[in-house]
Amino acid sequence: MKKGFKAVLSLALAGAMIFGMTACGGGGGEEASGEAGKVLNIWCWNDEFQTRFNDYYPEVKEVAEDGSTTTLNDGTVVNWIIEPNEGNNYQNKLDEALLNQESAAADDKVDMFLVEADYARKYTNSDSTMNIADLPGVLDATSDQYEYTKEVVSDADGNVKGVSWQACPGLIAYRRSIAKEVLGTDDPAAVQEAVADWDKFAETAQKMKDAGYFMLSGYDDTFRPFYNNDAAPFVEDGKTLNVDKNIMDWVAMTKDYTDKGYNNKTSLWSDDWNADQGKDSKVFCIPACTWEIDFTLTGNADPDGTKDPAQSAWGDYAVCVGPVNWCWGGTWLTAATGTDNADLVADIMTKMTTDPEILNKIATEKGDFVNSKSVIKDLAANYEGNDFLGGQNHYALLSDAAEGLSLKIASPYDQGIIEKMQAAMKDYYDGTVDLDTAKANFEKSIKEIYPEIETVNWPK
Amino acid sequence: MARKNKPEVKEISYAKWGYLFIAPFFIAFVVFQLVPLAQTVYYSFFEYYRSGLTVIGPTPVGLDNYKELFNSDFLKYFGNTVILWLAGFIPQIVVSLLLAAWFTDVRLKIKGKQFFKVVIYMPNLIMASAFAMLFFALFSNNGPVNATLVSLGILDHPFRFLSSVAGTRGLVALMNFLMWFGNTTILLMAAVMGISPSLFEAAELDGCSPRQTFFRVTLPMIRPILVYVLITSMIGGLQMFDVPQILTNGKGSPDRTVTTLIMYLNNHLFSKNYGMAGAVSVVLFVICAILCLLVYFNLNPTENDRKIKKRDRFKPRKEALNG
Numbered sequence: 001m002k003k004g005f006k007a008v009l010s011l012a013l014a015g016a017m018i019f020g021m022t023a024c025g026g027g028g029g030e031e032a033s034g035e036a037g038k039v040l041n042i043w044c045w046n047d048e049f050q051t052r053f054n055d056y057y058p059e060v061k062e063v064a065e066d067g068s069t070t071t072l073n074d075g076t077v078v079n080w081i082i083e084p085n086e087g088n089n090y091q092n093k094l095d096e097a098l099l100n101q102e103s104a105a106a107d108d109k110v111d112m113f114l115v116e117a118d119y120a121r122k123y124t125n126s127d128s129t130m131n132i133a134d135l136p137g138v139l140d141a142t143s144d145q146y147e148y149t150k151e152v153v154s155d156a157d158g159n160v161k162g163v164s165w166q167a168c169p170g171l172i173a174y175r176r177s178i179a180k181e182v183l184g185t186d187d188p189a190a191v192q193e194a195v196a197d198w199d200k201f202a203e204t205a206q207k208m209k210d211a212g213y214f215m216l217s218g219y220d221d222t223f224r225p226f227y228n229n230d231a232a233p234f235v236e237d238g239k240t241l242n243v244d245k246n247i248m249d250w251v252a253m254t255k256d257y258t259d260k261g262y263n264n265k266t267s268l269w270s271d272d273w274n275a276d277q278g279k280d281s282k283v284f285c286i287p288a289c290t291w292e293i294d295f296t297l298t299g300n301a302d303p304d305g306t307k308d309p310a311q312s313a314w315g316d317y318a319v320c321v322g323p324v325n326w327c328w329g330g331t332w333l334t335a336a337t338g339t340d341n342a343d344l345v346a347d348i349m350t351k352m353t354t355d356p357e358i359l360n361k362i363a364t365e366k367g368d369f370v371n372s373k374s375v376i377k378d379l380a381a382n383y384e385g386n387d388f389l390g391g392q393n394h395y396a397l398l399s400d401a402a403e404g405l406s407l408k409i410a411s412p413y414d415q416g417i418i419e420k421m422q423a424a425m426k427d428y429y430d431g432t433v434d435l436d437t438a439k440a441n442f443e444k445s446i447k448e449i450y451p452e453i454e455t456v457n458w459p460k
Numbered sequence: 461m462a463r464k465n466k467p468e469v470k471e472i473s474y475a476k477w478g479y480l481f482i483a484p485f486f487i488a489f490v491v492f493q494l495v496p497l498a499q500t501v502y503y504s505f506f507e508y509y510r511s512g513l514t515v516i517g518p519t520p521v522g523l524d525n526y527k528e529l530f531n532s533d534f535l536k537y538f539g540n541t542v543i544l545w546l547a548g549f550i551p552q553i554v555v556s557l558l559l560a561a562w563f564t565d566v567r568l569k570i571k572g573k574q575f576f577k578v579v580i581y582m583p584n585l586i587m588a589s590a591f592a593m594l595f596f597a598l599f600s601n602n603g604p605v606n607a608t609l610v611s612l613g614i615l616d617h618p619f620r621f622l623s624s625v626a627g628t629r630g631l632v633a634l635m636n637f638l639m640w641f642g643n644t645t646i647l648l649m650a651a652v653m654g655i656s657p658s659l660f661e662a663a664e665l666d667g668c669s670p671r672q673t674f675f676r677v678t679l680p681m682i683r684p685i686l687v688y689v690l691i692t693s694m695i696g697g698l699q700m701f702d703v704p705q706i707l708t709n710g711k712g713s714p715d716r717t718v719t720t721l722i723m724y725l726n727n728h729l730f731s732k733n734y735g736m737a738g739a740v741s742v743v744l745f746v747i748c749a750i751l752c753l754l755v756y757f758n759l760n761p762t763e764n765d766r767k768i769k770k771r772d773r774f775k776p777r778k779e780a781l782n783g
Binding site for chain 1: 625709715724
């Protein structure tokens with residue numbers, strides 16, 4: 001008796017020890033739900049879509065206090081899996097989940113995931129995303145969307161694999177107060193004159209400098225306008241990376257601006273970059289995209305949410321088109337192959353990206369340039385203006401430009417390439433290295449992260 | 461023969477309990493350490509990575525990964541690692557020796573020893589990544605350190621620490637120093653206190669100055685512990701990762717001068733390149749082993765001759781690593 005007890009006890013202890021050693025590797029484990037209904041897993045890298053979904057999707061019943069789940073009217077629990085984008089983190093975690101998709105339990109399967117233009121093609125060229133023609137009603141509903149938003153998520157055979165609620169024309173957002181002081185006016189048409197091409201942009205930058213201001217916050221702000229107008233994608237055959245001449249123009253211009261003191265030497269998303277959009281900043285303008293108005297600018301200009309022009313930069317911003325037409329990404333919803341909730345995914349896609357009423361609300365309340373030609377047309381004519389932009393109707397300004405947007409140059413490798421390009425060139429702008437070393441460092445980084453890329457070609 | 465002869469006395473073996481109790485460790489060790497270790501070596505001879513959602517390989521490629529490794533800037537990263545380690549370790553060992561000598565000196569009678577011991581050990585309790593985040597915020601271009609320096613009139617405009625080679629390396633070294641000098645001080649104090657007081661008394665009677673006592677008595681007597689500190693710190697230094705990784709946001713910038721060997725390894729995991737990452741690990745392992753043996757046999761020549769001492773040989777412990 002006693003001996004048996006001892007054996008059991010020691011086994012239990014041994015088991016407990018093993019469990020203790022392995023438990024930390026488990027990573028989370030069980031689902032909190034279990035009460036009613038199914039689980040819908042949505043993967044994304046920030047809360048942009050989540051807030052829009054919680055605010056505007058008609059079936060939302062309640063949102064969990066910590067925001068990690070949303071319960072729908074039919075009892076379905078929407079589970080938000082949010083992984084930061086930087087350094088490929090989101091893609092790596094998502095890849096892991098997608099590769100295990102077949103063997104995962106129904107409630108653990110990825111049902112829907114969001115992608116950015118910089119790597120959309122990686123997923124839309126794979127079998128991991130569903131053709132939206134196979135989802136009831138979605139494709140028909142997208143007829144009013146901007147063409148480029150479908151083009152970038154189409155596979156080689158022309159099947160559309162994702163949908164977006166936004167189109168993302170680029171713009172120049174500038175501070176009205178600084179424009180008045182230096183340029184004598186804050187009228188968007190007059191400011192547009194002052195930044196109509198890169199030569200005038202540089203002239204204005206000099207004026208800003210003379211008046212004690214910076215034209216731009218940092219190095220990477222002007223990257224997207226150049227990159228988006230590249231002649232060809234970075235990588236076309238999966239082996240060679242061709243750097244476009246446009247990119248080198250960006251490098252030369254940024255180095256020149258840095259040496260002349262036109263920018264405040266910040267890097268994209270850094271603390272000082274964010275601070276440069278606030279009330280006390282000396283920075284005149286930021287090339288931005290429509291999604292940045294709500295997602296980035298508003299929060300940085302008015303961190304306390306006062307909406308009070310006296311205490312923040314609320315109402316002190318306005319936008320103009322700037323030197324070139326360009327766009328910066330956007331966010332696409334894709335249905336994961338193997339989802340057990342295809343009908344619900346289809347409904348979310350249809351409602352969130354094509355329903356005119358919802359899109360109208362997103363536009364007027366969040367400032368997104370929504371992905372519907374008719375809604376934008378209506379807003380361009382009838383919208384009374386965005387408070388944050390001092391009452392400006394930016395839809396009227398950008399509706400023409402949006403028709404001509406293109407993301408033909410997107411390749412599956414762009415996120416890594418762009419991050420490494422900006423990081424390598426930062427050393428050059430900072431004066432730590434010369435241009436050739438910066439280029440060599442870029443090549444080294446690329447070969448580390450994309451072993452399949454064999455050669456990097458620079459423009460003559 | 462109707463009755464069986466008396467029941468056999470069962471032999472009681474306690475050994476099985478011993479095996480049972482150490483089994484969990486060995487099972488965990490084999491599953492979580494030995495197998496991955498063998499796999500690392502094995503895959504270092506393969507082309508094996510992920511391109512998008514497609515897994516490439518594993519295809520055997522012989523020594524190609526090693527060739528590529530030695531054609532890369534591997535030596536530069538090794539140099540970075542050694543510089544970062546030494547820049548932290550040299551001040552660390554000097555300060556630790558000094559503090560250990562002061563705290564153990566019976567004639568100095570420092571008050572609040574316990575308090576100071578706790579305080580100098582404190583930085584070691586913070587997670588390295590949290591510590592690096594803290595420094596990242598403190599020394600950012602518009603952070604409090606720059607704000608203070610400018611408002612005191614010491615600088616005209618903020619110094620961009622993380623854009624300068626010396627600034628970034630200096631911060632990494634400073635952090636490693638702060639995190640580990642307390643730990644080293646306590647180890648060295650234990651070593652000094654293990655020296656027989658009669659030696660110090662004899663030295664004093666013979667008219668040794670404190671400096672002579674330190675260099676002629678204390679230092680030679682604590683040499684085994686010094687070797688231990690050096691080896692553990694060296695292994696930890698070669699594996700330096702979290703502090704520079706977080707401080708430079710994974711970039712190892714400027715000009716890759718803060719890229720350590722493990723950060724280089726980590727870059728290969730971006731595309732799950734197990735082949736190259738395996739090769740880096742194997743080379744790193746060999747370097748570590750060689751350096752440890754060199755240090756061990758050079759600084760401790762008599763140790764191995766003395767049989768009695770053999771049991772006390774120090775094995776570098778993984779947890780106690782770093783700077």
